[in-house]
Each structure stands twice: as C-alpha cells, then as structure tokens.
Amino acid sequence: MSDPSLERLANATLLAPFPGAVPPRWILEGLERGMTGVTLFAINGNVPGAGELAGLTGELRRYADPLISIDEEGGDVTRLAHDTGSPYPGSAALGALDDPAVTRRVHRSLGAELREVGVNLDFAPSADVNTADDNPIIGTRAFGSDPETVARHVAAAVAGLQEAGVAACAKHFPGHGATSQDSHLEIPTVDADLPLLERRELVPFRAAIEAGVASVMTGHLRVPALTGDTPATLSHAAVTGLLRGALGYTGVVVTDALDMRAASDAIGIPEASVRALLAGSDLLCLGSKEFEDSVRAIREHIVEAVRQGRLPGERLEEAASRVDGLKAWLTKAGSAEVDRVAGLAAARRAVRVTGTPSLAPKPLVVEFQAPSNIAVGPVPWGFGPWVPDVLRVDADQADARELLERAHGRSLVLVVRDAHRYAGHRDLVTALLAARPDAVLVEMGLPVWRPEAVPYVATYGATRANARAAAEAIGLLEPVTGDALT
Missing domain, CATH: 3.40.50 (Rossmann fold)
Incomplete structure (x- = not known):
C-alpha cells in the first residue's frame, strides 16, 4: 500500500475539530486529501448563529462531501441553541410524556434544523438507561430508567432524525446509565454481568439497530465482565464481538471524543485512535481542541501502526467502506420542515x-x-x-x-x-x-x-422550552395556544 493511499485511508477515519466560524486552510486541505469530516463545537466558536453556520458548512462543501457532525440532543445538551437554551425538551421529558409519536415529531424538527444549516451527522439520541440516580453525565439526557421505555423513544428519535435527512447516532455503547463517574474525567465502571447487560443496557441499542440507525457511538466505560479494565471504545470484545457480532450491527461505529481522560489519559490520543480502530470503530471523534498539529500526529501514528503491522490496512479499508456507505445514504436521504411548535407543546405535556x-x-x-x-x-x-x-x-x-x-x-x-x-x-x-x-x-x-x-x-429538563412550560404551569406566564419558541 503506497504512502499517499495509506494517508488517505487514515484521513478517512478522522472527524476533526477547528477553531472559529471560518474553516482554516488546514481543514480544507485535509478534506481535499480524504479527511472524512469535522465535528462542530460551540465552545470553539463554530456555531455563532444559523446563518453563519450555514455559510461555514457551505464553505466546507466547496472542497469535499464531508460528514459534518455535532452533539445536538435537543435537550440540556444543545449546540445550536447554546446561547439561549433549546426550544425542544430533552429525552427525560419525552420519556416521562411517553408518547413515541411526539418524540419522533420533535426529532424530525430537530433534524430539519440541523439539515438547514448543513449538519448531516447528529450524535444523538442517548440510548443510555439511567439507572444511577447520581449519574453525573447522563441524567436528563436519557429517556428514563426503564429499558423498554428508553428503547421505544430511541427508535422514535432515530426515525425522526433520519426522516429529516440527518444520520442519527445511538450512544454511548454499551450503555452509560449505570455509572457514577464522568468519563470526561475518569473511567466509569458498569458493574453488570452479560445477562444484566442484555436485559438492561442493550435493549435500547437493539431497538436503534432495528430502526436502522446510521451510526453508533462507543462509550469510554469499562464493563469488567465484557471489557476487563479496558474502556469499551478500545475493546475488541465490546465493539467487534458484542456490537458487530452478537447484535449484528453493520453500520458506522464512531468513538466518543478521544480527548476524554477515560479514553486517552494513560496512552495519548494517537495511540487511543489506533486502539479504537483495532477494536472495530470506523470514525474517530477527536475532541474539541485537537487542531492541526494534533490531527497530523494522529494521522501519522495510524499510518505508522499500519507500517509496523499492528493495524491491518484492511481494517482501514473496511472503515472507509462503511463511511462511504453512510455518505451514499445521505445523498438519498429525505428532508422535513422545522416544527418548533412541537417542542413547546411536548414540554407543556411533560410537566x-x-x-x-x-x-x-x-x-x-x-x-x-x-x-x-x-x-x-x-x-x-x-x-x-x-x-x-x-x-x-x-x-x-x-x-x-x-x-x-x-x-x-x-x-x-x-x-x-x-x-x-x-x-x-x-x-x-x-x-x-x-x-x-x-x-x-x-x-x-x-x-x-x-x-x-x-x-x-x-419539568424533567432545564431547556428553554421546559422553563417556559413550567412558568405557564405555575401561573407566571399566560400560555398562548400553538406558539413556538424562537
């Protein structure tokens, strides 16, 4: 395998971040050389407003046909509305309401908003079953603590997003809901044997797969019965054995951000990238601050791992083929209209x-x-x-x-x-x-x-829609029939 083709295959695994609302030259050159796409972060200044974001994504598409990803759950975790709070209730509110048709409608509208600004891969929904009350990282991001309830709404959310022409991403496999640690800071542990995983954590992921979810995100958490001391993102048993093998998932697998301590604190992001690819992931979400020099180091480390025989070149080819399949799906995906009335209506019903x-x-x-x-x-x-x-x-x-x-x-x-x-x-x-x-x-x-x-x-969430609905419920505001938050 020649160096240019190998570098192009390594580039094909990367979702890179960048600073500001104008793509830097190194990002555009990377896209021309086969980099699959980017991840947008509000903290990087990538999302100043809808018009500016649409201009940014349009500029990216002048150089390639990239995946443009974002972490937009439509609830407390929002990037599009990071300066105001989301006009949509989040997963906990939708799970409490327990009307899958509403969940589908809300996510269809959310997908329409993403598509309007040029985003085509959304790191949502959360398929975690939040069974730990003191969970510091999931909480209202989950549809609830009952696996079947979560499964119903994960399937509805996937359907809604993808009906709008945006690829959904069920996360954080094999399930982050039973943890009491934040994987940004340390490696959480899910103390569950395989039968318990099957009855609890895996139920929503099976539902997402049955709903045709375009991608699945791995979680940086260890399940001793499955992964030993290794986080699932870096575990062949979790990604290839369980997700690919037992659950039969054939779509794109993307990592959670590799700058998180649970994934890379002990080994560095370049080595975590290689191990995630060995485990079976196809796309590497690098994190928010891994810019030009870091991206170069990661790409070079992947190339060197192939040259050393640690990482089979065929593994990169397999990953690139799956990503190409996702991009082909996006060219034929449908579209939908923004329906913000759905957000406030759902928040009101969830109170x-x-x-x-x-x-x-x-x-x-x-x-x-x-x-x-x-x-x-x-x-x-x-x-x-x-x-x-x-x-x-x-x-x-x-x-x-x-x-x-x-x-x-x-x-x-x-x-x-x-x-x-x-x-x-x-x-x-x-x-x-x-x-x-x-x-x-x-x-x-x-x-x-x-x-x-x-x-x-x-309210089951702290979004702008949740707050408005609560203010109406206690008489601080008069409700207006059929209105939508802006």
Missing part, C-alpha cells in the same frame, strides 16, 4: 404538577445555581427570559433568613436542578419551606428528591 400552585403578582423566584457537567456546558437555564425578578443563589453560601426577608409579603418560587445530587440545595430548600410551606418548588432536573406537602413541579 408534572403536584398540589395547587397559587402565586400572587410579582413573586420572588429563587433559582439554585447548579454546576453543569462538561457535556452540557454553560447553556443558560431558568425563568430569566420571562421573569424580571429572578435571584440566582449559591445554596452553600445563601442565608435562609435573608431570603425569607426578601420574600416577605410575596409569593415564593424555588427552582432547583437535580436537588437529589446536592445536600446543600436540599438543606436550604428544607429550611425555606419550614417557614414558607406555601412556596412552590420547581425541579428542572430529575425529580428524585422532593419534600412532602408543598406545591411541586417537575
């Missing part, structure tokens, strides 16, 4: 209200600042867009007496996000409710913890 919230005019809204995980990023959330008097507090620093004084003579609304994960939040809520049992508690994460006998609202 769950216990008790009877009753607010006087000009209530005090206190939002508890919650740390954001790396996958979600700094996306705004809460009632701020519609309620002028919102107080955002650090629960560990706030004084209950001062808050009660400020709320004297006013209705009080307390807004939390995953309160079950933060003892300080629960303590402050408990202290405030002891003095103000008439207060309304709004949970914008998973409704795992709740006090008794107070008006309680669960």
Whole structure:
C-alpha cells in the first residue's frame, strides 16, 4: 500500500475539530486529501448563529462531501441553541410524556434544523438507561430508567432524525446509565454481568439497530465482565464481538471524543485512535481542541501502526467502506420542515404538577445555581427570559433568613436542578419551606428528591422550552395556544 493511499485511508477515519466560524486552510486541505469530516463545537466558536453556520458548512462543501457532525440532543445538551437554551425538551421529558409519536415529531424538527444549516451527522439520541440516580453525565439526557421505555423513544428519535435527512447516532455503547463517574474525567465502571447487560443496557441499542440507525457511538466505560479494565471504545470484545457480532450491527461505529481522560489519559490520543480502530470503530471523534498539529500526529501514528503491522490496512479499508456507505445514504436521504411548535407543546405535556400552585403578582423566584457537567456546558437555564425578578443563589453560601426577608409579603418560587445530587440545595430548600410551606418548588432536573406537602413541579429538563412550560404551569406566564419558541 503506497504512502499517499495509506494517508488517505487514515484521513478517512478522522472527524476533526477547528477553531472559529471560518474553516482554516488546514481543514480544507485535509478534506481535499480524504479527511472524512469535522465535528462542530460551540465552545470553539463554530456555531455563532444559523446563518453563519450555514455559510461555514457551505464553505466546507466547496472542497469535499464531508460528514459534518455535532452533539445536538435537543435537550440540556444543545449546540445550536447554546446561547439561549433549546426550544425542544430533552429525552427525560419525552420519556416521562411517553408518547413515541411526539418524540419522533420533535426529532424530525430537530433534524430539519440541523439539515438547514448543513449538519448531516447528529450524535444523538442517548440510548443510555439511567439507572444511577447520581449519574453525573447522563441524567436528563436519557429517556428514563426503564429499558423498554428508553428503547421505544430511541427508535422514535432515530426515525425522526433520519426522516429529516440527518444520520442519527445511538450512544454511548454499551450503555452509560449505570455509572457514577464522568468519563470526561475518569473511567466509569458498569458493574453488570452479560445477562444484566442484555436485559438492561442493550435493549435500547437493539431497538436503534432495528430502526436502522446510521451510526453508533462507543462509550469510554469499562464493563469488567465484557471489557476487563479496558474502556469499551478500545475493546475488541465490546465493539467487534458484542456490537458487530452478537447484535449484528453493520453500520458506522464512531468513538466518543478521544480527548476524554477515560479514553486517552494513560496512552495519548494517537495511540487511543489506533486502539479504537483495532477494536472495530470506523470514525474517530477527536475532541474539541485537537487542531492541526494534533490531527497530523494522529494521522501519522495510524499510518505508522499500519507500517509496523499492528493495524491491518484492511481494517482501514473496511472503515472507509462503511463511511462511504453512510455518505451514499445521505445523498438519498429525505428532508422535513422545522416544527418548533412541537417542542413547546411536548414540554407543556411533560410537566408534572403536584398540589395547587397559587402565586400572587410579582413573586420572588429563587433559582439554585447548579454546576453543569462538561457535556452540557454553560447553556443558560431558568425563568430569566420571562421573569424580571429572578435571584440566582449559591445554596452553600445563601442565608435562609435573608431570603425569607426578601420574600416577605410575596409569593415564593424555588427552582432547583437535580436537588437529589446536592445536600446543600436540599438543606436550604428544607429550611425555606419550614417557614414558607406555601412556596412552590420547581425541579428542572430529575425529580428524585422532593419534600412532602408543598406545591411541586417537575419539568424533567432545564431547556428553554421546559422553563417556559413550567412558568405557564405555575401561573407566571399566560400560555398562548400553538406558539413556538424562537
């Protein structure tokens, strides 16, 4: 195999990031030399607005027919709406609503928005079954904790995205929902034997495969019964043995970002890339900051692994063939219309209200600042867009007496996000409710913890749509029939 053809095959495995809203020359030259595509990141400035993004992707297509991928789940994890919050509810809300037709409609509209700006590969939906309440990385990104419920909605989401002409990607194989660690920072462990995996984690992935999912993303997590101490992304047993063999998946396999510590902290991204290809992956998502020099080093390391006989050239040819098949599918894929009414309508139906919230005019809204995980990023959330008097507090620093004084003579609304994960939040809520049992508690994460006998609202997510729906449910806003968020 000649050096130019080998380098082209190595390029064909790469989804590279880049800084800014204008593709740099090295990206365009890479596409001309066979690089499969790019991954867009809001934190890199790739998504300044719809018009600019469409211009960016159009420029990329002047040089090749690339895969243009993004991590757009349409819920708390959003890149298109990173500056406002998503106009669509996320997976937990859709799972709580449990109407697969709605999930399909929401994802069809989301796919239409992606296609309008030139994105053709979406790293969604999450097929994880969130069975660990303290899961720091999945939570509201999952459709729920019941495998069959998750499976129904994963299949619907895949259908919706792909009806809009965008390739879906079921993640994070073999399932990230039973973990209590963040794979951006360390290797999570799923303590499950193979029969339990079959009954729980694998059910939604089977549903995604049956729905014709265009790609599957591997997770950087170890399952001792399957992978030993190796993360699934680098495990031949997980990717080739289980996903390809037992589940019969023949489509494209893409890695989660290889800059995550769980994948590459001990061995480096170039070596993680080679091992992921050996395990059976076809596409390498490199991460957000692996620019020109890093991409060159990764490509050279792949080429050298082939020359040394560690990585069969046939493995690269196999990967390139699968990617070519995905690109061929995209040329024949359908399209759909953006339907943002679907997002707010679904968020409204997903809200769950216990008790009877009753607010006087000009209530005090206190939002508890919650740390954001790396996958979600700094996306705004809460009632701020519609309620002028919102107080955002650090629960560990706030004084209950001062808050009660400020709320004297006013209705009080307390807004939390995953309160079950933060003892300080629960303590402050408990202290405030002891003095103000008439207060309304709004949970914008998973409704795992709740006090008794107070008006309680669960949104199952913190998107812009979720916040608007909750504000309407407690009387902060008047609903307008059929409106859509912009």
